[in-house]
Amino acid sequence: MRPQPLIAVANVEASSRWYQQLLGCRSNHGGSAYEQLVSNGQLILQLHSFEVKHDHIAIGNPDDKPYGNGVLLWFEVDDFESVMQRAAQMGVEMVMPRHRNPADGDGGPNHWECWMRDPDGYIVVVASPYGTADGTWQPGPGVFGE
Numbered sequence: 733m734r735p736q737p738l739i740a741v742a743n744v745e746a747s748s749r750w751y752q753q754l755l756g757c758r759s760n761h762g763g764s765a766y767e768q769l770v771s772n773g774q775l776i777l778q779l780h781s782f783e784v785k786h787d788h789i790a791i792g793n794p795d796d797k798p799y800g801n802g803v804l805l806w807f808e809v810d811d812f813e814s815v816m817q818r819a820a821q822m823g824v825e826m827v828m829p830r831h832r833n834p835a836d837g838d839g840g841p842n843h844w845e846c847w848m849r850d851p852d853g854y855i856v857v858v859a860s861p862y863g864t865a866d867g868t869w870q871p872g873p874g875v876f877g878e
Contacts, residue, residue, distance in 0.1 A: 737805065738778035740792035741852050747779050750851050754818055755807060755858075776807070800854040804847075812844050812860035819858075825849040832865045 741747040748759055748767045757776055761768040765784040769777045782794040792799070809815050816830055828847035834840035844860040 734774070736775050736778060738780055738791070739800065739805070739852075739854060740782045740794070741779050742782060742794060743851070744779045744781050747851055750822075751777060751779075753822060754815060754824065754856075755809065756811065756814070756818070777805070797853065799852050804855050804857050805850075806857045806859065808859050808861055810861065812858065812864070815858050816846060819846065819848060827855055833859075 744764050744767050745762075748762070748769065751769055752758060755769075755771065755776070757769045757771040759767060760770040760775070765781050765786070767779040768775055769779070780791045782790070782792055819826075826846070826848050828845070830844060830846045833843055833845050841859070841862045842865045843862050844865050845857055846859075847855055847857050850856050
Protein backbone atom coordinates (compact mmCIF):
# COMPACT_ATOMS: atom_id res chain seq x y z
CA MET A 733 0.00 0.00 0.00
CA ARG A 734 1.18 3.53 -0.79
CA PRO A 735 -0.51 6.77 0.22
CA GLN A 736 -1.53 9.04 -2.64
CA PRO A 737 -2.72 12.27 -0.98
CA LEU A 738 -4.86 14.65 -3.02
CA ILE A 739 -5.59 18.24 -2.03
CA ALA A 740 -7.91 20.77 -3.63
CA VAL A 741 -6.20 24.03 -4.57
CA ALA A 742 -7.21 27.36 -6.07
CA ASN A 743 -4.54 27.32 -8.79
CA VAL A 744 -3.18 23.89 -9.76
CA GLU A 745 -0.35 25.22 -11.93
CA ALA A 746 0.91 27.71 -9.31
CA SER A 747 0.71 25.11 -6.54
CA SER A 748 2.54 22.62 -8.75
CA ARG A 749 5.38 25.08 -9.31
CA TRP A 750 5.54 25.84 -5.56
CA TYR A 751 5.79 22.16 -4.54
CA GLN A 752 8.24 21.36 -7.33
CA GLN A 753 10.52 24.20 -6.26
CA LEU A 754 10.30 23.45 -2.54
CA LEU A 755 10.55 19.66 -2.64
CA GLY A 756 12.57 19.17 -5.81
CA CYS A 757 9.87 16.92 -7.27
CA ARG A 758 8.51 17.05 -10.81
CA SER A 759 5.25 17.20 -12.70
CA ASN A 760 3.91 13.92 -14.03
CA HIS A 761 0.65 15.22 -15.50
CA GLY A 762 0.38 19.00 -15.75
CA GLY A 763 -2.60 21.19 -16.49
CA SER A 764 -4.95 23.61 -14.80
CA ALA A 765 -7.44 21.01 -13.51
CA TYR A 766 -5.26 18.24 -12.06
CA GLU A 767 -1.61 17.48 -11.38
CA GLN A 768 0.49 14.58 -10.15
CA LEU A 769 3.81 15.31 -8.48
CA VAL A 770 6.44 12.59 -8.36
CA SER A 771 9.80 12.04 -6.70
CA ASN A 772 12.11 9.16 -7.58
CA GLY A 773 9.37 7.72 -9.78
CA GLN A 774 6.82 7.66 -6.93
CA LEU A 775 3.62 9.68 -6.72
CA ILE A 776 3.93 11.96 -3.67
CA LEU A 777 1.04 14.41 -4.09
CA GLN A 778 -1.98 15.09 -6.29
CA LEU A 779 -3.36 18.58 -6.82
CA HIS A 780 -6.94 19.11 -7.96
CA SER A 781 -8.79 22.32 -8.80
CA PHE A 782 -11.69 23.23 -6.54
CA GLU A 783 -13.58 24.28 -9.67
CA VAL A 784 -13.32 21.05 -11.70
CA LYS A 785 -15.64 18.11 -11.06
CA HIS A 786 -14.52 15.66 -13.80
CA ASP A 787 -16.55 12.47 -13.30
CA HIS A 788 -17.04 12.93 -9.54
CA ILE A 789 -18.41 15.38 -7.03
CA ALA A 790 -16.52 18.57 -6.19
CA ILE A 791 -13.36 17.82 -4.18
CA GLY A 792 -13.97 20.61 -1.70
CA ASN A 793 -15.59 23.94 -1.07
CA PRO A 794 -13.19 26.85 -1.70
CA ASP A 795 -15.16 28.99 0.78
CA ASP A 796 -14.68 26.49 3.64
CA LYS A 797 -11.42 27.70 5.22
CA PRO A 798 -8.90 26.96 6.57
CA TYR A 799 -8.09 24.30 3.99
CA GLY A 800 -6.89 21.03 5.44
CA ASN A 801 -8.04 21.84 8.97
CA GLY A 802 -6.48 19.07 11.07
CA VAL A 803 -4.37 17.64 8.23
CA LEU A 804 -0.62 18.00 7.83
CA LEU A 805 1.09 17.23 4.52
CA TRP A 806 4.23 15.53 5.88
CA PHE A 807 7.26 14.79 3.73
CA GLU A 808 10.39 13.00 4.90
CA VAL A 809 13.27 14.19 2.75
CA ASP A 810 16.89 13.06 2.49
CA ASP A 811 18.03 16.57 1.53
CA PHE A 812 16.52 18.52 4.46
CA GLU A 813 19.14 21.32 4.32
CA SER A 814 18.49 21.86 0.59
CA VAL A 815 14.75 22.12 1.21
CA MET A 816 15.38 24.66 3.98
CA GLN A 817 17.54 26.73 1.62
CA ARG A 818 14.86 26.65 -1.09
CA ALA A 819 12.15 27.58 1.45
CA ALA A 820 14.20 30.62 2.50
CA GLN A 821 14.77 31.66 -1.12
CA MET A 822 11.04 31.31 -1.82
CA GLY A 823 10.05 33.33 1.25
CA VAL A 824 7.81 30.52 2.48
CA GLU A 825 5.61 31.37 5.47
CA MET A 826 6.95 29.49 8.50
CA VAL A 827 4.57 28.04 11.08
CA MET A 828 7.28 26.33 13.17
CA PRO A 829 10.80 27.06 11.90
CA ARG A 830 13.47 24.37 11.80
CA HIS A 831 13.57 22.48 15.12
CA ARG A 832 14.66 19.13 16.52
CA ASN A 833 12.01 16.58 17.50
CA PRO A 834 12.23 15.98 20.41
CA ALA A 835 13.55 19.37 21.48
CA ASP A 836 16.06 17.68 23.80
CA GLY A 837 16.74 14.30 25.37
CA ASP A 838 16.23 10.78 24.10
CA GLY A 839 13.26 9.20 22.39
CA GLY A 840 11.09 10.37 19.58
CA PRO A 841 12.23 10.44 15.98
CA ASN A 842 15.44 12.45 16.68
CA HIS A 843 15.09 14.36 13.42
CA TRP A 844 14.78 17.91 12.11
CA GLU A 845 11.38 19.34 11.20
CA CYS A 846 10.05 22.55 9.69
CA TRP A 847 6.35 23.42 9.48
CA MET A 848 5.23 25.91 6.81
CA ARG A 849 2.20 27.00 4.76
CA ASP A 850 1.68 26.39 1.07
CA PRO A 851 -0.01 29.00 -1.20
CA ASP A 852 -3.49 27.76 -0.21
CA GLY A 853 -2.74 27.71 3.52
CA TYR A 854 -2.25 23.96 3.95
CA ILE A 855 0.37 23.12 6.58
CA VAL A 856 3.33 21.35 5.01
CA VAL A 857 5.90 19.63 7.24
CA VAL A 858 9.32 18.68 5.94
CA ALA A 859 11.37 16.33 8.13
CA SER A 860 14.78 14.74 7.93
CA PRO A 861 14.94 10.93 8.30
CA TYR A 862 14.64 9.46 11.80
CA GLY A 863 17.87 9.56 13.76
CA THR A 864 19.53 12.33 11.71
CA ALA A 865 19.40 15.22 14.20
CA ASP A 866 22.36 16.07 16.38
CA GLY A 867 21.17 13.93 19.29
CA THR A 868 22.68 10.56 20.14
CA TRP A 869 19.47 8.55 20.35
CA GLN A 870 18.72 6.29 17.39
CA PRO A 871 15.41 4.48 16.84
CA GLY A 872 15.73 0.75 17.32
CA PRO A 873 13.95 -2.09 15.50
CA GLY A 874 10.21 -1.94 15.87
CA VAL A 875 10.23 1.67 17.07
CA PHE A 876 7.90 4.10 15.27
CA GLY A 877 6.78 1.53 12.71
CA GLU A 878 10.28 0.51 11.62
